[in-house]
Amino acid sequence: MKQDDRAPFDQALQRARVSAYDRGEFVEQESFMRAGEIRTLAARAGIAPGVRVLDLCCGVAGPGRFITQVFGCTYLGVDFSSSAIDIARERAGELPCRFEVARIPPLPPGPFDVVLLLETMLAFPEKDTLLQEISRALTTGGRFAFTMEEGEPLTGAERASMPDADTVWLTALPEMLTCLERVGLAVRWQEDRSRYHRATADSLIDAFAADATDIAAQIGRQALDELLAAHRLWSDWLRDGRVRKIAFVAEKTGTTGTTGTPRTTAADVAADRDGVP
Numbered sequence: 001m002k003q004d005d006r007a008p009f010d011q012a013l014q015r016a017r018v019s020a021y022d023r024g025e026f027v028e029q030e031s032f033m034r035a036g037e038i039r040t041l042a043a044r045a046g047i048a049p050g051v052r053v054l055d056l057c058c059g060v061a062g063p064g065r066f067i068t069q070v071f072g073c074t075y076l077g078v079d080f081s082s083s084a085i086d087i088a089r090e091r092a093g094e095l096p097c098r099f100e101v102a103r104i105p106p107l108p109p110g111p112f113d114v115v116l117l118l119e120t121m122l123a124f125p126e127k128d129t130l131l132q133e134i135s136r137a138l139t140t141g142g143r144f145a146f147t148m149e150e151g152e153p154l155t156g157a158e159r160a161s162m163p164d165a166d167t168v169w170l171t172a173l174p175e176m177l178t179c180l181e182r183v184g185l186a187v188r189w190q191e192d193r194s195r196y197h198r199a200t201a202d203s204l205i206d207a208f209a210a211d212a213t214d215i216a217a218q219i220g221r222q223a224l225d226e227l228l229a230a231h232r233l234w235s236d237w238l239r240d241g242r243v244r245k246i247a248f249v250a251e252k253t254g255t256t257g258t259t260g261t262p263r264t265t266a267a268d269v270a271a272d273r274d275g276v277p
């Protein structure tokens, strides 16, 4: 079930989400990232006071509000869910955050120093146009910080087992690296986050199951069952390597690559599997 009407889901899952993350690690993210990981990625991307940040697919903007508070950047969050943006606006309070309801692409006119895309690369079946637009929105030297779901496209049987499979488009790493290079984005940092994201998925499964009666009363049994089924699949796929979660910072170089091998290869990324949490 899609969560386009975000308020009932936000409310129903809040207690379980709070309990699923370690103390201080839940900042209203709608994802497997922990607050420490969000903070590290933002720092690696050079977010600081005055830096202009665009957060694509921000949802209720838990990560965006957290980053704005910690780093003092200027912030624009965009999501196509108007109910998610309503929640984001209300919770931002006095923070210097702006929000827009829009379907990406196209992107808001830049320029921006940093573009974020957290836990949503998989929603885009066709990544080329998106990456071109991101590169165009960045200043030269600007950074694109994102996570991706890495793997070969889902098979028919896998698609049949995944709820809302029309929002799950995996990409193999070599293809992503080639796309980034083609639009002039050079990978500066990457880290395999699979085992940490699997731990979060498992923790969320336990917390949703423990609170199942109350959650089902608010969003319905079918929505809860689909939520659990999706989380179990992610946990399995992350455990057996069917999917990897990788965090990246890529810098806009000012030149678009057309030939040659990407400077960061799949082997480099594999070497980063055991990055610190």
Ligand SMILES: C[S@@+](CC[C@H](N)C(=O)[O-])C[C@H]1O[C@@H](n2cnc3c(N)ncnc32)[C@H](O)[C@@H]1O
Binding pocket: 028, 029, 030, 031, 056, 057, 058, 059, 060, 061, 062, 063, 078, 079, 080, 081, 084, 102, 103, 104, 105, 117, 118, 119, 120, 123
């Ligand atoms: C998994 S949530 C992640 C939210 C947030 N980035 C986070 O990490 O907490 C994905 C969000 O992407 C939004 N979304 C998906 N595809 C989109 C698109 N093409 N344009 C704008 N928003 C989109 C959904 O509405 C949802 O809020």
